[in-house]
Amino acid sequence: MKHLLATSIIACLLPLGSALAADAEPRDNLLFIMTDEMKSDVMGVAGHPMVKTPNLDKLAAQGTYYKTAYTVAPICSPSRRSFFTSRYPHVHGVIDNNKQALANDGEVDLPTLLKHEGYSTAISGKLHFYPEWQDWNFDHFWARSSEGPNHEETYRQYMFAKYGNDAFKPVKGSVLYPKDPLGHDLGKYQFAKEDFETYWLTDKALTYLTQQQKAQTTKPFFLFLSYNEPHSPYRATEPYASMYDPKAISVPVIPEHAKTERKQALADKIKGKSRHLIDDEQMMRDLTAQYLGHITNVDDNVGRILDYLDNSGLADSTIVVFSADHGNMLGQHGKWFKGVMHEGSSRIPLIIRAGKNTQYAKVMNRGKVVEQIVESIDVMPTLLDMLNIDKPIGMQGQSLLPLTADKAVNWKNHAFSQRSDYMFRLDNFKLILPAKKGKRGEIELYDLVSDPHEHNNLANEPAHQQRLAQMKNSISEWQANKPAPISVAGLTPPAHLFNSSELRRDHKKSSKAMLAHHSKTFQAVKVDPQSKTGDKNDNKNP
Structure with missing residues (x-):
């Protein structure tokens, strides 16, 4: 780094330890807030006519939207891996939530890189x-359920300790559609908001x-603050x-x-398909009302965090990111x-x-609204x-800084996505x-x-066949591009980024091979910060 001459002279006069400290310019902090299954337009800043999101709207006004x-x-796992590797799913190897959910060996991620750079x-x-049982290079891991090494109490353990077996039961009589595969997700939480997960x-x-502030550390x-809401249950x-x-x-x-499809799926008892389709307008209204309630709950808690950053002075040196792993159809196309x-x-x-x-x-921090297409890997x-x-x-x-500064030359203005289908968005198409x-x-x-709700399929129109062929070719080229894993100077990828042949074999048979099994109760243990192991609460999986 370049320093002013005076700074260099002072550093030379200091003892060695102080000189090293003076030479290292303090780095900014990072707060990454993620929601699960949040549709892109359910914010005031996105133009939603009803939902209340004053804190997210304020964040957008202070930052860039x-x-x-x-x-x-x-879908969750592939999306989150891509956020944290800046690599597409077919490259890092996680292409689904259950089967094919283990990453390729050596896929360096954001927590590993920042830990290498000296971050808490x-x-x-x-x-x-x-x-699930890895710590993924997080020094502290407060999980909502069974993830992590279980060195800190999980939300699930907290609730069972406080409320026993009634911890996650809805208010009696609040489940309006108890026999419907989708509708049974609807109900009402029976305890005060202070005990709710968010x-x-x-x-x-x-x-x-x-x-962090009390430690007065440099x-x-x-x-990473990652909410499950507005994901189901509602x-x-x-x-x-x-x-x-x-x-x-x-x-x-x-x-x-x-x-028609949902009626047949219900008759055939195909639970997965019937949960992903909806055929009842009243049920859609009831589910959406609770979904929007979850959104405002998230917004209120984002406000609590942002207020703390402002009041503590941490906002001066902390980057704040807000995003979601994916959206929710909320009834569009009957899905x-x-x-x-x-x-x-x-x-x-x-x-x-x-x-x-x-x-x-x-x-x-100009309140700018960027209209161009961007991807989560950016x-x-x-x-x-x-x-x-x-x-x-x-x-x-690609870094969004040039685009945000209005200095991007030939911005890509496209996005790829994949699961059971491929998607390619290029300009308007x-x-x-x-x-x-x-x-x-x-x-x-x-x-x-001209068709923002995707009702008019142009794939068979003669006027669009050349465009269709070119876009298909772009998808083929995208899928063929598979760069080697991220390489960071001086960083040897840690052992947890490699999976044994036995685990991969067992995973192919059942996704349960990857799951942690934390007990309902939690007991604090002393943890060796080097080994991160303890006598109690530790998962016994390989």
């Missing part, structure tokens, strides 16, 4: 990496931030459970083919949940704010640029293509400017 952001995989690291919430996870995050931190706590009137909610028209390539599932919210007193504040290189960390070889995303040869499925091509 990327209006046309896509996940590179509209912590997670409060959902990671969804496999195998509040508990936020409490742990605030505890960590307070500890060591920067990376905190059992909100008050005041959120009754905040939105189902009768006042505007919902999509359910197409007849979706009603629910994620996993498909339509806009409701593949588009995500994305807001980034620089530390208020940092060199990048002039670029990132977040990591952006953050490394903002943290003044060299971007390693092997990342596939989107192509959806079955991922496997011979797979039954319709090729879909949409002009998202």
Whole structure:
């Protein structure tokens, strides 16, 4: 790094330890907030007519809102890996939540890289990496359920300790559709909001931030605050459970083919398919009301975190990112949940704010709305640029800094995504293509400017055949590009980034081979910070 001459002279006069400290410019902190299954337009800043998100709207006004952001995989595990590696799913190897959920060996991720750079690291919430029992280079791991090494109490353990076997039961009589595969997710949380998961996870995050500040350390931190909400189950706590009137909610028209498909799926007892389709408008209204309640719950807790950053002064030196792993169809095309390539599932919210007193504040903190297409893999290189960390070889995303500063030359303006289908968005057009040869499925091509809700399929139109062929070719080239794992100078990938042949073999037989099995009760243990093992609570998986 370049320093002023005076600084260099002073450093030479100091003892060796002090000189080294003076030579190391303090790095910014990073707070990454992620939600699960949050549709891109359920924020005030995104134009939603009903939902209350004053804190996210304020964050967007203080930072940069990327209006046309896509996940590179509209399902949890692959998306989260891509956020943390800046690599597409077919490259890092995680292409589903259960089977094929183990990454390729040596896939260096963001926590590992930041730990290597001297960061204190912590997670409060959902990671969804496999195998579950690893700490994934987080010094602190407050899990919502069974993830992590179980050296800190999980939310599940907290609830069972406080409420016993009633911990996760809904209010009696609040489940309006108890026999429906999707509708039975609807209900009401029976305890105070302070015991709800989002509040508990936020409490742990605030505890960590307070500890970091009290320690008065120059060591920067990376905190990943990852909420499950607005993901199902749709059992909100008050005041959120009754905040939105189902009768006042505007919902999509359910197409007849979706009603027919769901009726057949229910008759055939195909639970997975019947859960991902909806055929009842009233159920859609009831579910959406609770979904929006979850959104405002998340927003309130984001506000708690942002207020702490402001009041403590940490906002001056802390980057804040807000995003989601994927969206939710919320009834569009008669579909629910994620996993498909339509806009409701593949588009995500994305807001980034620089530390208020940092060199990048002039670029990132202007309340700018970026209209161009960006991908979730673009977040990591952006953050490394903002943290003044060299971007390693092997990342596939592009830094958003030039685009945000209006200095990008020939911005890519495209996005890829994959699961059972491939998606390619280029400028105004989107192509959806079955991922496997011979797979039954319709090729879909949409002009998202004239047809934003994707109702008019242009794939068979003669006027679009050349465009269709070119976009298919782009998908083939994208899938063929598989760069080697990320390489970081001086970093030997840690052992947990490699999986044994036995685990891979067992995983192919059953996804249970990757799962942790933490007990319902928690007992604190002394942990060797080097080995990170303890006598109690440790998972016994290999």
